[in-house]
Amino acid sequence: MPEGMDPLGARSQFVNIQTLPTWQQLEEDGERIPQDLSDSLLSQQSFPSPFPFRPDINSKVILFTGDVALLNCTAITNTSNELLNDKNPVSERIHQLAGPELKDELLKLKGCRTGEAKHTKGFNLAARFIIHTVGPKYKAKYRTAAESSLYSCYRNILQLATEQSMASVGLSVVSTAKRGYPLEDATHIAFRTVRRFLEKHGSRIEAVVFAVSDTEEAVYRKLLPLYYPRSEEEERLCLPLVPADIGNSEGEPVVPERQIRITEKPGSLEDDSEEDNLESDLGQVGHHAFARMEGDVDKQRKLILQGHLSEAAMQKQHQRNYNRWLCRARGEDLSDIAALKALYQTGVDMCGRTVMVVVGRNIPVTLIDLEKVLLYFIHVMDHIAVKEYVMVYFHTLTGEHNHLDSEFLKNLHDIVDAKFKKNLKAFYFVHPTFRSKVSTWFFTTFNVSGMKDKVRYLDNLQQLFTCIRPEQIDIPPFVLEYDARVNRRSQSSGL
Incomplete structure (x- = not known):
């Protein structure tokens, strides 16, 4: 049968990505900047490129002009709508080659929110898996929200790929023409998000293939x-063309703190001046000792009790304070805290809620900047806490130098947004000691309202697995070893 005639897609149709040239191997034959113009631009630039020449990263990147459904990557991406039944050229081609089983499998996923990523088997495709995501609908006045959602699409695709040990990923253009996202703007977000991810997690991914159509190729080739x-020469020539807005260290769009002030009584100068005074009392984040943050909150509470500040004004001030921390968290280099692997996202629990893990032993309290710890917590948790989630805290083999004191925890509680507390549905405390139980009881009883009822003490991992399936949680090896050793001891003593 001639190639292309097999309704299921003949194997000869599929493209072996190992035969494709990497971006590093491609000749630098793109459009050149006129030398006199580039020299003029470079004379105005004295800062290093935020995207330096990295041949190790370039060797993982492939630009492929063709059908993403033909790639034999470990996973390819399907761009769809919230019901996962969108009819666009990419999605229709994937369904055609994957076969009817894919449609049945998608029904089990029960949809996908904008910015999320979910995966299914690849069925008759060469790819073992398909990662489905939903790009945002673009409207100019909601551009900031669209940028954040598109970033989340690419970030969640790559995060899912690494969590599921997918060695190679074929990335289609996520935001289709139907959704109205300007191609060039979307490409900037795609490239910087993938670049930042490879910088930090490149060892876990062997190849990222950008699969584009003929009409999309020119933009991709221009911006890559x-x-x-x-080369270092191409880095210098391209530096003046790199956008001013490149996001934070993850490539995520940074939203400047809103400067609009809404008074409770429009036209009331007295109310406005009170909030201005509070703003100056708080100062800028990082300009004061860490312990003073609590004093600022207490001062506001005192003003409320004295009748000088309403509850609504207090909430607005609290939100502005949180936004300052969030802006700083998104703009600061927190790679040293991230390297501790003390806080990370894993799978979902039995109810489908996101699971966050805290590893107590990985927190060297006496050796790290606690303010940066708080910034990292806010940075990681801000997008997690918008919906229901649970936390698993491994207290396993922690020492005195790993314990965050109650003052730090109280400051954290006072600063974080209300959604953190509202959407936290359970806090699983694994391998607690008697002392840690007592400390937690005092803290949740007297310092954090509504938290005590969410804490669950679990003596072993089997109890945890009744709430979260083993394959849905990444457990440190030392925790597994400790749990197995303690279980053997318990079984021996019971015989």
Whole structure:
């Protein structure tokens, strides 16, 4: 049968990505900046490129003009709508080659929110898996929200790929023409998000293939050198063309703190001046000792009790204070805290809620900057806490130097947004000691209202697995070893 005639897609149709040239191997034959113009631009630039020449990253990147459904990557991406039944060229081609089983499998996923990523088997495709995501609908006045959602699409695709040990990923253009996202703007977000992810997690991914159509290729080929320069010369030539807005250290769009002030009584100068005074009392985040943050909150509470500040004004002030911390968290280099692997996202619990893990032993309290710890917590948790989630805290083999004191925890509680507390549905405390139980009881009883009822003490992992399936949680090896040793001891003593 001639190639292309097999309704299921003949194997000869599929493209072996190992035969495709990497971005580093491609000749630098793109459009060049006129030398006199580039010299003029470079003379105004004295800062290093935010995307330096990295041949190790470039060797993982492939630009493929063709059908993403033909790639034999470990996973390919399908861009769809919230019901996962969108009819666009990419999705229709994937369904055609994957076969009817894919439609049945998608029904089990029960949809997908904008910015999320879910996966299914690849069925008759060469790819073992398909990662489904939903890009945002673009409207100019909601551009900030669209940028954040599109970033989440690419970030969650890559995060899911690494969690599921997918060695290679074929990325289609997530935001289709139907959704109205300007292609060039979307490409900037895609490139910087993938670049930042490979910088931090490149060892876990062997290849990322950008699969584009003929009409999309020109934009991709034009912008790739800005984020993946193939030589130091190309890095210098492209530096003036790199956008001013490149997001934070993850490539995530940074939303400036809103400057609009809404008074409870429009036209009331007295109310406005009170909030201005509070703003100056708080100062800028990082300009005061860490312990003074609690004093600021207490001062506001005192003003409320004295009748000088309403509850609504207090909430607005608290939100502004949180936004300052969030802006700083998104703009600061927190890679040293991230490297501790003390806080990370894993799978979902039995109810489908996101699971966050805290590893007590990985927190060297006496050796780290606690303010940066708080910034990292806010940075990681801000997008998690918008919906219901649970936390698993491994107290396993912690020492005195790993324990965050109650003052730090109280400051954290006072600063974080209300959604953190509202959407936290359970706090699983694994391998607690008698002392830690007593400390937690005092803290949740007298310092954090509504928290005590969410804490569950679990003596072993089997109890945890009744709430979260083993394959849905990444457990440190030392925790597994400790739990097995304690279980053997318990079984021996019971015989």
